[in-house]
Amino acid sequence: MATGDSQDDVQYVRTLSKQSTAKNVTTEENNNCSEEKDLQTIFENLTTADETEMEEDVSVLLKFRPVDALFSDLTFQLVGSMDADLISLTTYLIESNGGRVVSNGAKYKVTTPVVHAELLPDDPIGQAVVINTFWIEDCIDEDCLVEIEIYHQPIKFQNCQIFAGCVVSFSGIQGRLRDFLQYLVDHLGGKQQQFFSRKMVEAKDVYPSTHLVCPKAEGRKYEKAVKWGVPVVNAEWIIASATSSTRLKETDFGIFRPPGDPAETLSAPTSFSSITFDAPTPVQMGQPTIPVILPVLTDSASEGFLLQTSHGTPPCLPDAVSRISQRPNASQRLNESKRPNASRYSGHSFRIMFSGMSQEDRDSCVQIIEVLGGIAIDGKHYDSTCTHLVVAKLECNDKLMTSIAAGKWIVHPGWIAKSEQTYHFVDERIFEWGNPTSNDSISKEEARISAAAYYWRTIRNRGLSTGPFQGIKAVLYLRKKNDAFQQLIEAGGGEVIAPELALENGKTNLCVLDSREINKIKLRLYVSKGIYCVPPNYLRDLILAKDNKCQWAECVLPEFLPFLDTIPSTHI
Known part of the structure; x- marks a missing residue:
């Protein structure tokens, strides 16, 4: 060509x-x-x-x-x-x-x-x-x-091996575009992986990354890529290479910091030169030489730097979080200050997760929590051992909804900021989402979520209910996230039945089913066993409904409607 x-x-x-x-x-x-x-x-x-x-x-x-x-x-x-x-x-x-x-x-x-x-x-x-x-x-x-x-x-x-030898990691690219790019790499000879790694980790099937694809010159993975000499390119490198059936030169699609950026202390490899897309740059064909940094075994744990990719849209963070992130010496001040005597808020019983916060803000909060004697759980998924979830913005993600179903404390980031000022964990109630003592200016949807969070925490703490899924014994037919849904149901007092036992044990009363998985089951068999088929969002609705139970007939899948006359109508 x-x-x-x-x-x-x-x-x-x-x-x-x-x-x-x-x-x-x-x-x-x-x-x-x-x-x-x-x-x-x-x-x-x-x-x-x-x-x-x-x-x-x-x-x-x-x-x-x-x-x-x-x-x-x-x-x-x-x-x-x-x-x-x-x-x-x-x-x-x-x-x-x-x-x-x-x-x-x-x-x-x-x-x-x-x-x-x-x-x-x-x-x-x-x-x-x-x-x-x-x-x-x-x-x-x-x-x-x-x-x-x-x-x-x-x-x-025309060439199905365009990305042969490439191990591609991604940062800051989400949604269907990410799915598309991953598909291109996988089906045109390369390997894409969610980790960005310098070393081979056989136990996790992780290979040394040869490319990082991201939209901007920022983030931890970008910093490591520059340090290790791994080419950093934009999404167009993959699409243009696939379109031309030739792996194009990375230098024509490189991601660089603007001149004079203070973070330029980590300089890019000398083989890369800045480009602009306002005026097209001539593209040189051929197979480029990829600088691959071989792993160096040292005593430093940081040499095996391994970052797992995550996804999402940045929320608007409350002022309290911004103030925290602007305090680089927060933990030092806390350590040097004289703290009050220990109390209920001294920290030993606090296990705290985060949701809807940037990594920088999380890191600042982790410092404060650990100095106060608490335990920061900085993972991406729900941890049943947690006591509190610090939420910057209320959205129906798995960590938040599972925490609500389990009756955990759902609090503003301001709780951490105030605790830093007083040198101990303060009363959560004035920082709790949905608490009548908390003066929130929030949207209608956030009000629904916060009200449910307060309701289920108080009801469960009083022993009045085991959660929104009390009495539910469900079988799941979902292509992905089965584990997350099982954790959600069990956290809310329900039970998940294995598919092979659902029709035999006489206990199953609910089938959580993606309508596009409907070819996996025979609806008439489920009807005959008194098992109702509902979509996954029924679980969310049940959490947000609080004590107002959802009618079966109003919640079943459209495909199940023709069978309603043959099964008794009831409530959960």
Whole structure:
């Protein structure tokens, strides 16, 4: 392929992807917020790629789809290199949402995110819109026909080993764009991993990272990449390389700090030079030499630096958190100050988690907590041993909802700031979300969540209930996050039954089911056992409903509605 053609390809990709990239990136400091958003997404927008043979019940259920379904009056043609299982699944997703799959003359041509050029020839008429399966999933998730972004368009390739030898890690790139980039790397000869590592860690199947993909010159992984000499590139490097079927030079897609940045003490490798995308830079073809830093075994634990990627959108942090992060000597001041005598708030019984806070703010809070004698639990997932969750912004993520269901203290970051000032843990009540003594200026949705947090803490502490899921014995049919949902149900006083025992033990009363996993079960069997099938967001609604129980008939999946007449209506 000529260099001029490659330049055109790169410029075309840059033009298409600038806006998409901007909408899908976040800063590294807020990466730890990101995994916490997963449960909210799953509650409302579960997607699936489980390829199992659909049972006869599915064809019956399709007859009940609404007239104004998502893909009503739209036709789709499946093309390219889709295997039989993917064709079966994609057909089901389209038809269960009102669309029709045809052999020709369709409005949309659907294929995989990457497809060999010979399997997807150009349309001479150009009437069909060519999209990949991600667009189908996103439309279903958003319940509307979403705008076609760069990551919804299939990339035609000729070389399936473009990224051979590359181990790619990501930072600050989220959502469907991240899924798309990972798919490209995996299917074009490379390996993508959630860790950014300097060394081989066989126990965790972690390899030394050869590339870091991120949107900005900031964050811990960026600092380490520069220190270790690992190339740091933007998302366009992957897309442009895939589009041109050649691995392009990293230097043309590098991420650098602005000149004069105070953090420039860690200088970039000399082989990198600053570029601007306002004026296209000529692209040199060929296989670049990748500087790979070999692991150096030392006595320092930091030499094995291993960062796990997290996801999310940075929330607006309260002033209290900002004040904490601006106190670099907070722990030193606390250590040097004379503290009051120990009391209930002396710290020994405090095990504290965080949600919706940047890593910098968490680090500051951890210092204060440890000096006060508490224990900071700085993981991304819920820990049942915690006593408090410090939340900067209320959102329905797994850590927050599980903490609420378990009756934990849900408090503002101001609690940490005030405790720092008084040199001991102060009374939580005036900093508790939802507490009548706390004067909050919050949105309507935040008010619902905070009210539930206060309700379940007080009810459970008084021994009046074991939680919002008391009496529930549920079986789960979810493609992912089964562990998170099981933890949620058990934290709220419920019980999770193994699928193989659900129909036999006579105790199961609930099936939490993603509608796109419906081909895994026979609804009539569940009806005959008195088991109601509800979507995952029923669990969220039950937490937020507090003492107002949710009617079964108002909560079941649409596919379950035809069977309601054959099963008694009841409450949980």
